[in-house]
Amino acid sequence: MKTFLKSFFRNESGASAAEYALILAIVGVALGAAALYLSVQVSGAVNNAGNIISEGCGDVPCGQVTEAPKAGNAGG
Secondary structure, three states, rough: OOOHHHHHHOOOHHHHHHHHHHHHHHHHHHHHHHHHHHHHHHHHHHHHHHHHHOOOOOOOOOOOOOOOOOOOOOOO
16 A cells, blocks of 8 residues: 555656646636626616617607608608
């Protein structure tokens, strides 16, 4: 058992696995940060679109179909 532990601690091939684990951890944190940033941006865009839609009705009740102005008669 003593010789196994000595050879285990002298073996440097495990350093590669530790380096890969560190790289994966860094990439994982970066992906998590990117996902959080993206979720905030998408949420803001959806809220902005909802506000524009709800405010865009003007004097006409939302959902009511109105006739579009004819071409060339925009001035009144």
